[in-house]
Amino acid sequence: MTTPATTTPTAGPAAVRPRPVGRGRVIIAYRWEITKLVAQARTRATLAVCLIAPFVFVVLLDRQDRLPKDTLYGRWVHASGFATPLLILGFAAQWVFPLLTSIVAGDIFASEDQHGTWKTILTRSHSRSQIFWAKSLAAATFAVLVVTVLALSCLTAGVLLVGHQPLEGLSGTLLPPGRTAGLVLAAWATALPPLLGFTALGIMLSVLTRSSPAGIVGPIILGLLMQLYAFLNGADTIRHLLLVTPFDAWHGLFAAHPYYGPLRDGTFVSVAYIVICLAVAFTALRRRDITGG
């Protein structure tokens, strides 16, 4: 029989029978986030495109005489296979990198709103913080994976279909093939910090808007606006604070006397974006009321 609650109970948690339930762990939630990503056609398709597109690109380029001369290493694409990954790297910074990461990062939180499944996972022994880190980690994993696949595929396509001729550095000296492959991969690796910056941006928009389209398109539009600002020769200090500027930091690696200043500054800026965006997203997710679904 029920009695009205007039006093607060004197018995504390100690009076509760303990139950052997696993405490939530980020690694468990992370594994399931990865499983969910693998089960989604969109993520598989993105990886497949990254794997195949460079080969298609090289074949198409091979058939035409006009070269993309305006782009860095554009005039070299027929002369050395190492130019292909660098040409694509320069081009990808415009909107492809933001798109590749936000396909997952912009959706991974909002899709729980879309499916109404927040209440399903948040009532199963895991805290919001744990779910947050698991999802952020999964989005970062995908970002790194997709860029690795794209980089290797570009390099392979170039070397297989064009050849491993020596490549000219940006200062005009020829680079030996063995060193070039390493330099190309290093150049792609410098794209990771700003890429993860866009991942964090996608995560933040995904949490704040609770909408996948906004989470996916938002980073692309912001990236293009930043490009536009840089293109219009805005103030230099602001240009250094843009998340697209670090995508050019690899140029320093191909100089006769390599310089790493832009790489260092770019990494710093990227980390700042990551910290701020994740902090905003984390706070918003912890505070919000889950009323949908």
Added chain:
Amino acid sequence: MVDGVPAVEAVGLVKRFGGLTAVDHVDLRVDVGEVYGILGPNGAGKTTFLRMLFGLIRPDAGTLRVFGRTWAEAGPAMLDGVAGFIESPRFYPYLSGRRNLELLAGLDGGDADSRIDQVLDVVDLAGRAGDKVGGYSFGMRQRLGVAASLLRDPRLLVLDEPANGLDPAGIRDMRALVTRLAGSGLTVLLSSHNMDEVEEICDNVTIMRTGRVVYHGSIDQLRAQAPDPSHRLATSDDEQAMRLSAEHPAVSVTAHHDGGLALRAQTADADGYLIALGRAGVAVRALHLEIAPLESLFFMLTETDPATGSAPAGLPRQPRDLTGATP
């Protein structure tokens, strides 16, 4: 009376959405082992209350303890031994039913995944567990929701309008399942807007209306306060039937607004009156129950002005005295 820590204890719980107070100083106590109903019409605040119980939304005031723990103290550990669903259960449509359960069992930890086959059997979904949830019917998803809850091997099962949207057979099965689970010692807290359902399976009930508790107590207490059952009566001579009712003070006979007569009386009193009608040569042509007593009580509680008869906010509300009330 059950001693010890109650399964659920809410004191002065408040939740506001902007200017609207969805849950307004609600006190509620569910003891271990009972089947407790939260009853209320649409918008009463049942779902909002249960969302607070699951830590999905934060109360603006008051405390809510589950097995003695608050969300602030224990975090998700507050939900140890608690399972259930809010509104209709939701799953990942691109995963199969079984895969969804595996995911949730993984998050639960412990030995939850060893129970998957068993719970699929309980809800009769074993044959369709390999299909993607996106292709499930509403009722199948509801059953998967029950399976997902049982996976946690709960001591407290919280169900928000579990029969909502189910067909009659589904409703029957759901009630049978809840009754069976309750029989095994599980504490059940369920919300409903259906008096029949609550009367059938609950021991105790809280009735809410626009965020406030308008009644709480046992179903038996509630029955005792219910008004007389209301029947519609057709006779061969309504005028004489009316006159005869004057000799039976325990029955009330009035003209029914749709023609014929309205008879309001407890069953025994009605029997006496109907026999008297026959003796007097008045034939009873039809008699049927119009509103079940608890249902009419529910309407009275949730449609009349809550300001009259309800205790001051923040205090536990005693069952209202309804003897003088009219529907």
